[in-house]
Amino acid sequence: MPAYKTRAQYVADDLRRRILAGEFPGGTQLRQDALAQDYDVSRIPVREALLALESEGLVEFHPHRGAFTTELSVAKIRELFELRVLLETYILRQAIEHLTDQDLDKAEDILLKYDEALNSGGQIDNWSEYNFAFHEALYAPADLPETLALISQLNTKSDRYIRMQLLYTQEIEKAEQEHHGLLALARERQAEAACELLKKHIHEACEGIVSVLEKPVT
Amino acid sequence: MPAYKTRAQYVADDLRRRILAGEFPGGTQLRQDALAQDYDVSRIPVREALLALESEGLVEFHPHRGAFTTELSVAKIRELFELRVLLETYILRQAIEHLTDQDLDKAEDILLKYDEALNSGGQIDNWSEYNFAFHEALYAPADLPETLALISQLNTKSDRYIRMQLLYTQEIEKAEQEHHGLLALARERQAEAACELLKKHIHEACEGIVSVLEKPVT
DNA sequence: AGTCTCTGGTTTGTATACAATGTGCAAAAA
DNA sequence: TTTTTGCACATTGTATACAAACCAGAGACT
Structure with a gap:
């Protein structure tokens, strides 16, 4: 201990x-x-x-x-992910308004570190943590701690299911590409486009999980 | 016990x-x-x-x-109320899509019962409970239990401060009027108008609290 | 056979007892 | 006088012991 x-x-x-x-x-x-x-x-x-x-x-x-x-039904999983879309696009919008270049660099650091880890071995064990660390870095400039805490809570709840989906490494690579896309749009302060991409990003994760849940491993 | x-x-x-x-x-x-x-x-x-x-x-x-x-700063109180606006307008929109007349009647029952209690004595002790019961009745048809739970959580967090504001009974009457307004708009399935009113309703409560907090009792 | 009641064992919920940490004051050192 | 050190006390954190609730299976009754 x-x-x-x-x-x-x-x-x-x-x-x-x-x-x-x-x-x-x-x-x-x-x-x-x-x-x-x-x-x-x-x-x-x-x-x-x-x-x-x-x-x-x-x-x-x-x-x-x-x-x-606990065991989440498909309906509840979808509900959680809709909440994530709602809250995360909200906080991202606020964040982009206040972003400094340093904030962006910090987020990029996390991203690059993970890219390395991916290429050099493919340890996806702690992907969830990396993933949330990146999102958090992107959201932090909004300076909304209560909101961020709620988002973190929602992420924890769905984490168990996210891992199921991540068995397919191609999903991870797609997600990683989208992360780079998000960062690029944030750099250009394209709030609306960034939110659209984020929404797509979250929805894809959700559908990935649901499709695994509905067709158990054969 | x-x-x-x-x-x-x-x-x-x-x-x-x-x-x-x-x-x-x-x-x-x-x-x-x-x-x-x-x-x-x-x-x-x-x-x-x-x-x-x-x-x-x-x-x-x-x-x-x-x-x-715990003690919430004014900034955090504002943040909580913004979250409430975000989540409650979201769920209200969904609820209005699925509302049945029975749902509306249930909500009205709660409202009328409280109106009576107000006129016959002015017990505001359990206003928070009545208040949330009404909102919950209005939101329930959305059938989003996770979302509702989150909203309930946010309400609990701000409840302590709401009571400060409610010392002024005129605030309660205004809130009660707005509840009637919300119900009427819901009956007419005017989702957008209802959400606007709800937003105003929550913002007013927030400003009421903040003004009490910033000018302590004299 | 099927349902009901009882009973023993298992597991949780809580009281009590003990260990470990933090706090404040007093005495010593500067 | 001001700062530091150490010790007694108060309070929390946890182990152990006990009480109460659940569950499964055996026997009694219809």
């Missing part, structure tokens, strides 16, 4: 990672005792971690019956 | 009510031991309740230092 303030936070972070990585399919029961043994702590910090994940929408508590990983 | 599944949930609900009622001004430290004695429970359910409220944005934990009620 390297350098964490509390055990509960460490468990929460690691458990989130495991859930998002798909270790626990939707609907599996998370037994407090088992997790406590896993992390070599008592059930108290485990419970607190599970409560934190509940508020993030990754887990659901049924009183006296325990915690279960 | 009448008919609650768990003590933690009871404490969370009651504590939320107390915080929203303004019993603990922003920045107050919430001592676990004191609350435990208040509710005659141990500190464990109190901690879990505080964690739940943290995820709602009403409380902040500082590791090993405890939980404090």
Whole structure:
């Protein structure tokens, strides 16, 4: 438990990672005792971690019956992605109004670093983090922390499903191209065009997920 | 603790009510031991309740230092209300597309019940609940549960400040009139006009709060 | 056979006890 | 006087122990 303030936070972070990585399919029961043994702590910090994940929408508590990983229906996934379109185009518009060249350079740094990682090995393990880091860098100049927090929340909720879609590396390359496109449009302060591309970007991700969900692996 | 599944949930609900009622001004430290004695429970359910409220944005934990009620800056309040405009106009548009007459009647019921309560005594204690119940009834036909949950979350966060504004009963009457207006426009399926009114409705509430915050009671 | 009730075991929810961290004050050093 | 160090206390974080709720299966009843 390297350098964490509390055990509960460490468990929460690691458990989130495991859930998002798909270790626990939707609907599996998370037994407090088992997790406590896993992390070599008592059930108290485990419970607190599970409560934190509940508020993030990754887990659901049924009183006296325990915690279960949540499962999103196709309808809810579509709903989440529509919300993302709404909020992210809103914040992008605000961001473009306030962008400085330094902001753009920061975003580009992240992008290039990931391009390298892609070419030199194809580690897509932490794609989600890179992906959100890029978007966040692009959105940060809007200076709307509450909005950004909400967007982050929505991203976490859909992350588990995004990974399913990313099994196909060609999807990643397309997404990466669109990221470059977004950055270019932001540089030119083409707010409307950028928002259109972002909308397309998010919709594509959504459709990718839905198509995987509806035709399970054969 | 009448008919609650768990003590933690009871404490969370009651504590939320107390915080929203303004019993603990922003920045107050919430001592676990004191609350435990208040509710005659141990500190464990109190901690879990505080964690739940943290995820709602009403409380902040500082590791090993405890939980404090949050305080929103004017900038953040404005941000929250802009988010509400964005999300609530979005859901209202969807709702109006699917509205049935029964939906409208349900919303009207809530409105009339509150009108009565207003005339017969002026209990504004639970105005927030009535207010949200009406909006919820209006939004429900959109059938977007995730979106509605997010809206509910934003409302909770701003509730504490709304009460400040509502000290002036004339504000309530104005809001109530606008509710009737919203309902009428919804009946006529005038989506755009309804959204405009809603936007105005939310903005007015925001400005009311900000003006109270910036000129403290004299 | 099918339904119902009871009971033992399992798991969660909470109380109590202990450990670890942070805070404030007092005494020592500059 | 001002700053620093150390210690006692208060409060949080967590382990352990216990109580209460759920569940599964066996036997009783129709």
